[in-house]
Amino acid sequence: MSAQNPVRSGAGGLRSVLVVEDDPELRRFVVTALRLGGYAVRVAADGDEAITLATEAPPDLVLLDLRLRRVDGWQVLAFFKAGARLQTVPVVVLTASAGQLERERARTSGAADYLVKPIGAGDLLDTVERLLRATGG
Amino acid sequence: MDIRRRAWDDPIAHLYAGTAIFLLALLALAFWSVRDAPPLVLPWSLAVVEGLSLLAGLSVAFLCLGRYRVLHQPASLWIGVAFLANGALTVLYILSWPGLVWYGGILTDNPNTAHWLYLLKWTTLAGGLLAAAVWGAGSVRDHLPRAVAAGVGAVLAGGLVMLLEERLPLLEVGRRTLPSQPLVVASVVVPLGEVWAALLVVAFLIGSVLALRRYRRDDDVLLGYAAVMQLVAAFILAEAVLGGQRYDFWWYLSRLSNIVAYLIILLGLLTEYVGLYRRERDRAEEARRALAESEMLRDVAQAISGSADVQQVMERVAAHARDHLAAQQAGVLIRADNGAFTWRVPGQAETNGHQRNGFSVADVAALAEHPLCGMAPGAPLPPAVQALFGSETRGVLVVPMVAGSTSCGALLLGYDTPRELDERDLRFAEALAGQAAMAWEQAQARHEAAQAAAAREADRLKSELLATVSHELRTPLGSIKGHATTLARFSAQMEPEERHEFLTAIDRATDRLSELVDNLLLVQRLDAGLLPTFPEPLDLAELAEQIVAETAERTAAHPLSTDVPAGLPAVRGDPRRVRQVLVNLVDNASKYSPAGRPIRVAAEQVGEEVLVSVHDEGEGIPAEHLERVFERFHRLDSDLRQSTSGTGLGLTICQGIVEAHGGRIWAESAGVGRGSTFRFTLPIWKDA
Numbered sequence: 001m002s003a004q005n006p007v008r009s010g011a012g013g014l015r016s017v018l019v020v021e022d023d024p025e026l027r028r029f030v031v032t033a034l035r036l037g038g039y040a041v042r043v044a045a046d047g048d049e050a051i052t053l054a055t056e057a058p059p060d061l062v063l064l065d066l067r068l069r070r071v072d073g074w075q076v077l078a079f080f081k082a083g084a085r086l087q088t089v090p091v092v093v094l095t096a097s098a099g100q101l102e103r104e105r106a107r108t109s110g111a112a113d114y115l116v117k118p119i120g121a122g123d124l125l126d127t128v129e130r131l132l133r134a135t136g137g
Numbered sequence: 138m139d140i141r142r143r144a145w146d147d148p149i150a151h152l153y154a155g156t157a158i159f160l161l162a163l164l165a166l167a168f169w170s171v172r173d174a175p176p177l178v179l180p181w182s183l184a185v186v187e188g189l190s191l192l193a194g195l196s197v198a199f200l201c202l203g204r205y206r207v208l209h210q211p212a213s214l215w216i217g218v219a220f221l222a223n224g225a226l227t228v229l230y231i232l233s234w235p236g237l238v239w240y241g242g243i244l245t246d247n248p249n250t251a252h253w254l255y256l257l258k259w260t261t262l263a264g265g266l267l268a269a270a271v272w273g274a275g276s277v278r279d280h281l282p283r284a285v286a287a288g289v290g291a292v293l294a295g296g297l298v299m300l301l302e303e304r305l306p307l308l309e310v311g312r313r314t315l316p317s318q319p320l321v322v323a324s325v326v327v328p329l330g331e332v333w334a335a336l337l338v339v340a341f342l343i344g345s346v347l348a349l350r351r352y353r354r355d356d357d358v359l360l361g362y363a364a365v366m367q368l369v370a371a372f373i374l375a376e377a378v379l380g381g382q383r384y385d386f387w388w389y390l391s392r393l394s395n396i397v398a399y400l401i402i403l404l405g406l407l408t409e410y411v412g413l414y415r416r417e418r419d420r421a422e423e424a425r426r427a428l429a430e431s432e433m434l435r436d437v438a439q440a441i442s443g444s445a446d447v448q449q450v451m452e453r454v455a456a457h458a459r460d461h462l463a464a465q466q467a468g469v470l471i472r473a474d475n476g477a478f479t480w481r482v483p484g485q486a487e488t489n490g491h492q493r494n495g496f497s498v499a500d501v502a503a504l505a506e507h508p509l510c511g512m513a514p515g516a517p518l519p520p521a522v523q524a525l526f527g528s529e530t531r532g533v534l535v536v537p538m539v540a541g542s543t544s545c546g547a548l549l550l551g552y553d554t555p556r557e558l559d560e561r562d563l564r565f566a567e568a569l570a571g572q573a574a575m576a577w578e579q580a581q582a583r584h585e586a587a588q589a590a591a592a593r594e595a596d597r598l599k600s601e602l603l604a605t606v607s608h609e610l611r612t613p614l615g616s617i618k619g620h621a622t623t624l625a626r627f628s629a630q631m632e633p634e635e636r637h638e639f640l641t642a643i644d645r646a647t648d649r650l651s652e653l654v655d656n657l658l659l660v661q662r663l664d665a666g667l668l669p670t671f672p673e674p675l676d677l678a679e680l681a682e683q684i685v686a687e688t689a690e691r692t693a694a695h696p697l698s699t700d701v702p703a704g705l706p707a708v709r710g711d712p713r714r715v716r717q718v719l720v721n722l723v724d725n726a727s728k729y730s731p732a733g734r735p736i737r738v739a740a741e742q743v744g745e746e747v748l749v750s751v752h753d754e755g756e757g758i759p760a761e762h763l764e765r766v767f768e769r770f771h772r773l774d775s776d777l778r779q780s781t782s783g784t785g786l787g788l789t790i791c792q793g794i795v796e797a798h799g800g801r802i803w804a805e806s807a808g809v810g811r812g813s814t815f816r817f818t819l820p821i822w823k824d825a
Contacts, residue, residue, distance in 0.1 A: 023612060023616070025613075025616040025620075025642050025645065025646060026612070026615055026616055026619060028620075028638070028639075028642060029616065029619035029620045029623050029639070029642070030619065032623055032627070032631075032635070032639070033619070033622075033623045033626070033627070036623070036626075036627040036630050036631070037627075096607075096608045096609075096611035096612050096615060097604070097607075097608055097611075098607060098611070099604065116611070117611045117612065117614065117615030117618075118611060118614040118615035118616075118617065118618035118619065119615065119618065119619065120618055120619065120621075120622035121619060121622035121623040121625075121626050121627070122622055122626060124619075125626075
């Protein structure tokens with residue numbers, strides 16, 4: 001996977017986005033949309049993998065599903081917000097749960113945005129673009 | 138009938154009756170003794186009377202001294218000592234009375250000595266009774282030496298009389314000599330005997346008044362009887378003063394009255410003793426009853442706290458009430474949820490029958506209006522009661538059970554013969570009924586709490602289902618929306634293969650979406666019990682192969698094998714439904730087992746059925762979940778659960794489908810971490 005999604009971070013290179021999603025179908029569309037939108041994309045199928053990849057090289061933005069195998073999305077979010085190096089990386093929660101409680105929890109846990117599935121490629125790319133611009137990446 | 142029998146059981150009544158018969162016999166003896174001309178010899182009956190008087194007097198003495206030992210009361214001491222000394226003097230008197238037991242008397246042949254002894258013994262009694270009346274129930278400390286001294290003195294006086302004999306002044310009692318000694322000279326100027334006897338009459342009368350007052354003040358029966366006895370004694374001595382020279386009926390009667398006088402006080406003591414004995418017995422009985430009652434109430438209370446089953450408690454209440462109140466039958470009417478009352482009899486599993494269970498609130502209230510119906514002789518029994526207890530029952534006790542203001546039942550006791558129940562019996566029955574009502578109330582509260590909890594749980598499951606369904610719908614929708622919008626936006630930049638891949642993804646997602654909708658509809662139909670099946674001969678080997686091919690993609694992480702023997706008979710099944718069951722089970726197996734672990738689908742013939750099993754080497758199922766996994770929305774709380782999709786309806790649907798085919802489905806697991814096997818049966822196809 002990493003071969004498919006070369007890491008090119010920092011000024012001048014492509015901005016990198018880490019996609020954490022366990023559903024292969026959704027993953028495919030998100031990855032394709034982001035790639036065609038001009039981002040370097042890395043993919044993690046579960047929380048463990050996400051943490052490993054992010055620790056290797058911090059991404060510019062994370063798209064995070066909440067329902068994950070073993071280490072769930074909340075733990076990944078907490079991991080990002082706890083570490084000094086990763087704290088500033090915007091984490092966008094991407095979930096199928098439309099509940100108000102979860103949205104609130106995501107906000108207080110430090111998520112930059114909360115996207116509810118189904119979401120179109122346009123909205124997804126707009127959100128990513130907006131957040132990356134805001135952080136000056 | 139009942140009252141008469143009771144009187145017959147009363148020992149006091151026996152005593153009275155016996156005394157009355159005895160006195161009547163004595164009277165008859167007196168009449169018989171004097172029916173001819175006055176005898177020149179003493180009638181032999183006098184000896185009997187004197188002997189009996191002696192016995193009665195000594196009995197009184199011992200009873201009184203016994204009473205004194207318990208009560209430490211001067212009255213008992215003085216009367217006891219007086220009767221004892223009197224007994225000693227009576228012995229001397231009998232032995233000295235010429236002609237009474239021997240011609241001329243045994244100890245002496247001087248009738249004057251007998252007269253002295255006669256008056257001496259009455260004096261002893263008069264003194265003792267007077268002392269008893271004066272000192273009554275006061276402190277006894279100073280009395281014992283005094284009384285003993287007085288008693289000994291009286292006996293010594295008797296001895297002195299025997300010694301002095303000839304030197305004693307002559308006593309002429311009633312100017313009458315004994316029949317055997319008709320020639321005693323009446324020569325004394327002062328009739329000493331009459332004066333002495335008159336003084337004794339006065340002493341007895343004063344003693345009687347004092348004893349009566351003492352009796353009224355201290356409520357001491359002994360002195361009450363003593364008062365009566367002293368009146369009789371006064372009569373005896375008055376007769377001695379006033380009586381003529383004839384040995385007539387009155388003379389005999391005064392002699393007989395001697396024994397009457399002693400018997401009165403003896404009777405008093407015996408009555409008192411019997412009363413005490415009866416009170417003691419009643420107290421013991423009372424204590425036994427109180428203990429039994431509290432034991433039963435405790436038992437019922439224990440049953441209430443220990444058992445959730447209100448019917449058990451009620452039956453125990455009925456059994457206790459029946460045993461304790463000596464009823465032949467017992468039962469309880471218990472209010473059910475629908476407001477109707479059911480009839481329960483302890484020890485009987487079920488009491489069916491419309492007649493016995495169709496009681497309404499009004500019926501029970503009507504029963505409670507006559508709590509003791511049929512107990513009065515001749516009172517008719519309501520038909521409702523006869524329906525419960527049968528026609529042999531003659532009397533019924535009805536105790537309503539009321540919890541708060543709700544009539545929750547009634548305790549009924551049936552008697553084959555009408556029986557008197559006292560206040561205490563009723564109170565006990567009410568206490569038991571109260572306990573039963575409490576049990577009912579508690580059960581009601583528990584029931585309501587359980588219902589509320591169940592309603593909350595149903596609500597929670599419903600909203601949880603909505604959230605799950607919403608989540609499940611959003612996942613394929615998200616796929617469709619994402620792929621479609623990506624295609625729309627980047628179509629030009631995409632490779633043709635990629636575009637095709639995206640369209641296929643959209644296709645798959647719509648398939649999944651429609652399957653999900655199908656499942657929801659299916660559950661809806663399972664709920665309503667309407668699941669159409671179209672059975673046909675089904676080859677399981679073929680079906681299993683298809684499914685392996687079909688699910689290969691979804692279950693890629695798990696080696697999938699089938700083990701269906703060749704020549705397995707076709708089963709009777711709807712291909713679409715049976716496929717659904719198998720796919721569901723295979724999907725479940727892959728969801729709940731880690732990647733790489735094999736899944737095996739097997740089938741074999743067992744009797745008239747084919748047993749199909751789907752085995753995985755996944756997490757397994759805890760024993761307590763083995764049955765619950767088929768419940769709607771039940772999902773195992775597993776590590777894998779976070780990632781496992783599904784509505785929680787899959788196994789419910791499987792169960793519904795298998796049962797609609799006439800088969801069974803169950804789960805087996807050796808335990809957590811040791812894999813699980815789902816098995817279901819389908820009937821073998823038979824050509825009609």
